Amino acid sequence: MDLLSAYRDMLRIRLFEESLLRCAKQGLVPGSIHPYTGQEAVAVGVLGARRPDEWVVSFYRCHGHALAAGCSPQRMMREILCRDGGLCGGKSGSMHLADRAHHLLGSTSIVAAQLPIAAGAAMSAQLDGAGRAVLVFCGDGALGAGGAYETLTIAAAQRLPLLVVCEDNGWQDQTASRWVRHLSPAQLVSGLDLPHVEVDGNDVEAVHDAATAALAACRSGAGPQVVVAHTYLRDFHAQLGDQPPRQYRPQEERQRWAARDPLTVAAGRIPADLTDLHAEVAAEIDELLLSALAAGTPDPATATTGVSVTTDLIGAHR
Ligand SMILES: Cc1ncc(C[n+]2csc(CCOP(=O)(O)OP(=O)(O)O)c2C)c(N)n1
């Protein structure tokens, strides 16, 4: 992979979200934001290995996945600020980004709900016979939910071309995963006898290599594969309204992970001065934020358009 370009993509996600968090503190973001800061290497590493016509399913922490899938940062910023020209017409906000043009099937706010949806898409890809995989991202908490077992077991039974990327940040909102489960995500999927690999989720090159191998296995008919990426949220679980939550994780733990920030890890391997790149990406984000803030809000008359399907889907497949 081109490390400099991966660095730029991670930096764009980081600055995009930092600018949104500043907006949220000023009360400009309707609803909540679940920042991806600190986990950028997972999205960029995995989606760099995807073919553009392979569907991706995300969850509420979806900004990084959507940007790495190629969605327009301008349209995303407008969407999250609920402005005209938003990716989903200003109706999804931060948590439900979807973009058919970039094969982002959708993002769910219900923990683990993305997994069965992705299994359905993988079944469709399998029937389609074009050798495409489907990628789904989930948290370490989601992997413990009932829907995850149902998805993984049916995916294995049907040998679905499904790549499950578990972003193991050690926490489930303000609950440490170790307080509520005695098995790690890798132990859980081992118990289901599923092929899986554990990777340093803050090392974009390692993530990319793991995802490349797992996707090749999915496409070749080897059935579902799981990549467990160990990573950490730099900020916090979510910001609702203008108040960031009080910090709930031990300072020592946060400092330990901050020293292994994915941008720092990648920068350490790039023999170039990155100052200009930072200024360039920061200017790009400032520009699109100003443009989004200058945009109007959607016409209330459009509230009910595009929210349900009127096609006879069953009839269309008969
Ligand atoms: C079914 C369901 N239960 C509870 C919640 C509330 N909730 C939102 S995020 C979250 C934690 C999920 O943790 P994890 O899967 O590890 O993902 P992370 O937020 O750490 O990325 C919970 C419990 C929810 N959205 N859906």
Ligand SMILES: [Mg+2]
């Ligand atoms: Mg988690």
